[in-house]
Amino acid sequence: MENTKVIVGLGSCGIAAGGNKVYQKIKSLKEADNLTFTLDKTSCVGMCYREPLVEVIDDTGSYLYGEIDENRALEIINQHVVNQNPVKEYLVKSDLYPTPDEEFFQGQVKIALRDCGYINPERLEEYEARDGYRALKKIAADGIPRETIIQTILDSGLRGRGGGGFSTGMKWRFAYNQKSEEKFVICNADEGDPGAFMDRSLLEGDPHAVVEGMIIAAYAIGANGGVIYCRAEYPLAIQRLNIALKQARDKGYLGKDIAGIRGFNLDIHVKEGAGAFVCGEETALMASVEGKRGMPTKRPPFPAERGLWGKPTNINNVETYANVPWIINHGAASYAKYGTEKSKGTKVFALTGKINHGGLVEVPMGITIRDIIYKLGGGIAHGKKFKAVQLGGPSGGCIPEHLIDTPIDYDSVTATGAIMGSGGMVVMDETTCMVDMARFFLDFTQKESCGKCTFCRIGTKRMLEILTRICSGEGEEGDIEKLEELAYQIKDSSLCGLGQTAPNPVLTTIRYFRSEYEAHIRDRKCPAKSCKPLLTYEVIPDKCTGCMVCAKNCSVDAISGNRKEVHFIDQIKCIKCGICFTKCKFDAILVH
C-alpha cells in the first residue's frame, strides 16, 4: 500500500461539488487505521460533470473514480486501496477497464492543460518534474537569442487565446522593436465572460505554466516588470498565483539575473480586479492597474508601443502564456501540426449548458461543433433536441443546428456571425428562448458599458428596452428593424470591443431565429415556453389526482387544494417558476 497514491480533485468545481468532505473522510480513514497510502490534492482535470473525482494510482496503473461521496470513498479505500480490488462501477477513466466516459477524453489534446489534474499546483517540484521551467533553463543554457524565441512563437502559429486571435509572435515582435529602459508583460486573467472558466482552472491547476510563459515573454521583449490582472471573483486562483510567484522568486526564476542570464531582471505581481467586465479590454485593464476608472482609450497607440505607465507593454491571455513553455520545449512545428492552416494548435473550451458531459476540454482547432457536442459532450441532456450553441460570450453569437458541422477555427466561426471568443461554449436546447438569450446578453453588456461612447451607453439601453418589451409580450411591428439599425450604429461608433461586439448576440439570433422574434411580437407567444410573462400555468382538472406534490413544492404557496381534490393555481401569487410542472407525475399542469 505504500506505493499507492490517492488524489482528490480540489479545484473550485470539485470543492463546490463536495470534494473537501471527501478529502476529510479519506484523511480520517487513513489516520484511524494508520493506512500507509499517500493522500494528496490536485486541481480540475476538466471532467466537471463527474465531480467529486478521486484518483487512485497503484502498481497496476491509474484509476479515476467519479461522483464520489463519503460513502463511496469508504468503499474505494476498503476495496481498492486496502484489498487491491478496483471498484469498477465508479470508474470514469482507467488504463485497464472500459468506462462509459471514454469519448470525453478521446479527441482531446492537452497542451495548455497538460498538468491540470496531474499535479498538486502548490508544489513547484511537481511542475518541474513534468518539464516545468525546462524551457526557461534551455533558453539560458543554450543562449537562445530573443529574435529566435520570437520567431519560434511566430512559426507555431499561436494566436491570442483570449478571443482576439491576434498573432502572438507579431505582438511580441512589436514590443521587442520598441526602445525603452522599462517594458512590461501583463497577463489578462480577468476572464469576464459568463460561462467561461478555462482561465480559472488553468490558474488554479497549473499557475507555474502561466508564470513561466510570462518570464519567457519578458525575456523575449526585454521587459523588467510584470503584472497578472486577475479578477477578484477567483480567490483560489489568486492564492495559488501568489504561492507560485513566491516559489519562483525563491528558486531564482524571478528576481535578478534570472536562470543565470546576466542582466535579465524581472518581478511579477498580482493585481486584483474589482468587478468590471470592461477591464478585460486591454486599455481599460491598464487604466485599472494604474488605479483609475477602467475606461478604454484610443488605439493607436497600441500597448506594445505605449502601454502601462506609458511604457511598451505586451498583454496576453492566460491560455496564450500557458502554451509558450510547451512550444519552446517541443518546437514550433509540433504545435503547428495541430489545427487548421490559419488556426494552429489547440483551444480550451468550457462546455456547459444543456449538455450531458459538461466540463473543460482542450481540442485541436478544426474539430467540428458536432463532434464536440455529440462525441466529447455526450449529446444533449434529457434527450432533448439541440437548438444552438453560444460561442464567445456576450461578444459572440449563437450558431444554429443547421451549421453544426462548422469547424471551430477563427475564420469559420467568424463567418457564421459569431466569434471564437475566449472559449465559453454554452449549449442550448428546444427549451431555450433565443430572444431571451439576446436580452440576457444585452442586459449584461448594458450594465458593464463604461459609458464613454454615446452609442454604446445609450444605444444598448434602448436595445435592451425593446428586447424586454418583446419578452414581456409588448413587442411592436418594426421592433426587429429598429434593433438591427441600432445594432449597426453601435458597432460602428464604439471605441472598444465591448460596444463593437455587444450587438452580436442580437444580430445572430435575428439572423437565424427571426421566426421566434416574430412569434413573440405578432402572436405574443414564446415557442420555447420560456418567457414567463407569456406563459400561464394551470391545473388540468381531468388529470389532477390531488396528490398535493405541486402544492408542497410551490415556494410561494400559490397552489391550493385538499388531498384527492382537484388543485387550483392562484394566478396572482404564481411566480411562474415552473416547479409544479416539473414535479407533477400525472401531466396535470398545462403550460401555455
Next chain:
Amino acid sequence: MRVQRNEGPAFEAEAVGVSVDLGLLIPLIEKYKGKKGNLIPLLQGAQNLYGFIPQEAFKIISEHTGLKINEMYGVATFYAQFRLHPVGKHIIKVCHGTACHVQNATSITDSIEEALGVKDGQTTPDGFFTLESVACLGCCSLAPVMMIGEETFGKLTGKSAVQVIKEIKIRESAS
C-alpha cells in the same frame, strides 16, 4: 452582470450608529502609501476590514495619501465590487452567468426574493442576509449555483435554495 445596488449617497456610518474602528485603516495605508496605482488595493483593503467602505474611510485615506476624494469616489462607484453601504451578515450571491441562466437561475433569485421579502441588492431588515446577483462564479457544470460566504451550492431549485437559507438562519439563531 453588474450587481443592482441601492446606491444613495455614501454612507456616514457614525451618523446611524454603525461603529467602525477607523484605526484599522492605518496599517493598510502604510502598506500602500506612495506606491503607484495604489487606489484600488486601498479601497479593496478598506472593504475587507468593514464589509463596505464608510464615508469616513474615504476622508482618512485621502488625508494620509493625498488622493483626491472625488477621484476615489469615481473609482469606487465604477467598479461593481465596492459597496458604500453596510451589508448583511451573510451575502447570498446567486450566479446569473450564461450557463446558470439557461438552467433557470432567474427562478432562484425570484424564490429567494419572495422568501426573504427583499429585492435583489437589498439587505433584510434584521441585517442577516444580503441578496446579490453576480455574473459568473465559474462552477457552470453545477448550474444553477449560489454562493453564501465561502460555500457554494449547486444544482439548485427555487425550493432548495430557500431551504438552504432557512437552515442557515435556524442554525445561527440557535447558537
